[in-house]
Amino acid sequence: MSLRNLPEKWEKNKFSECLDIQGGSQPPKKYFSEIKKPGYVRLYQIRDLGDNPIPVYVDTKRVTKFCEDKDILIGRYGASVGKVFWGRKGAYNVALVKVLFNHSIFQKPYLYYFFKSGYFQQCLSKISKTAQNGFNKTDLSRILVPIAPLNEQQHIVSKIEELFSNLNEAENIIKQTQKLLKQYKQSVLKAAITGELTREWREVNKNRLESGKEFLKRILKTRRDQWQGRGKYQEPKALDTNKLPKLSNEWIWVSIEQCAFVETGATPKRGEIRYYKNGTIPWITSGAVNVEYIENYAELITEKAIEETNAKLFLKGSLIMAMYGEGKTRGKIAELNINAATNQACAAILCHHLDDDIKKYIKIFFYENYSKMRKRAAGGVQPNLNLSMVKNTLVPLPSFEELKQINIMTNNFLANIKMLGREIKTIFADIKALRQSILKAAFSGQLVSQNPNDEPATELLKKIKNEVVSKTQTKRRKVKSGDNV
Helix, strand or coil, rough: CCCCCCCCCCEEEEEEHEEEECCCCCCCCHHHHHHCCCCEEEECHHHHHHCEEECCEEEECCCCEEEEECCCCECCCCHHHCCCCCCCCECCCCCCEEEEEECCCCCCCHHHHHHHHHHHHHHHHHHHHCCCCCCCCCHHCCHHHHHHHHCHHHHHHHHHHHHHHHHHHHHHHHHHHHHHHHHHHHHHHHHHHHHHHHHHHHHHHHHHCCCHHHHHHHHHHHHHHCCCCCCCCCCCCCCCCCCCCCCCCCCEEEEEHHEEEEECCCCCCCCCCHCCCCCCEEEECHHHHHEEEEECCCCEEEEHHHHHCCCCCCCCCCCCCCCCCCCCCCCCCCEECCEEEECCCCCEEEECCHHHHHHHHHHHHHCCCHHHHHHCCCCCCCCCCHHHHHHEEEEEEEHHHHHHHHHHHHHHHHHHHHHHHHHHHHHHHHHHHHHHHHHHHCCCCCCCCCCCCCCCCCHHHHHHHHHHHHHHHHHHHHHHHHHHH
């Protein structure tokens, strides 16, 4: 957006000459309260102006900067630098600034939308090269502000809100579609592991299918053969399944340990340079599972670390589950696309001895059971999964032929869901771009028609200059009066 070709009655002025900002106050956290008490006021922080507010109250004597409803607040530091909020009655902290302006020169919503425009945000991004740098009055001082006639400002705001309302309505419909798509995906996964997805296929092919028991015997033999040469083999125990739901005909419950080997890694001692210096082995943490295939790693460790510590090298194709982790990480599963070691917060499900279709089916099972795995870890100060929980997780097992059919049908559904998901993201991006196009047109004088009867913005600038002169003269009189005392 360029401010070079503004309409005839518009003007532009430096931020410092027509606007001001006021930083917030930051009382020590020991004075915070989760309960509003007499004499206390709500202290707004950036997080409290988003979708998940965490109310904090503080004694009014401990704060010096207050805001009212519909004051304009801007994020000053961190990842939220430049975010624009409508203020609420209370106080605000140092991570926010309040915009100060003359109401006879600017319509408040006009400024609110200007600060959300790509032009202003780009100016800020040039100032704050890193999110932590933030900005101050001096940084903003040279930013040019387009000033439309007051009457036109109101027309601009009305048009912006009309167009934004239409976009909001479209966005809400897309969000609802996104929600339904997520529910549909979960229904597909559930139908896959309960046999409902392949019910008709199974009925047509029932006379040629082996039972789940026969399939398990072959899996256990393959597991046993894989272990040869690695010491004494311990047969995995069958778990009690009497209280579990009844499965489709010929399906059986099996534990993850009956199918695969489950291990974990370790964090080599940080003080040992030989475990990290010139490392060549990728080493990952639980955060790596937030993608379908793991290719990136936290850092590299050495062969010595593998030889001398409990860290292990897991081969490409291993399934990695996060046993610990904040947010939504715990319980997620991903497949290694590289050879890598892990820390102790990850469980590695090793199934290279199995047909690839079995591994695919196990992944489908854990996708569907993500929420259940998280619930199994519930409780305690820091809820976590452990190796025993992962090993003893029970999976419904069909015949091998049906398992392959489940994979084919599920992957087809998931591919379509993923394609629709990408299209939804594109629509969201288009809506965001449309908003910025509207703001660009608004603040370059192209959104609404010009009224020849409007008072030109030059008159508004005269008011600013007159106010500055008046304030300067008042200050001089006070100084002179003080000198005479």
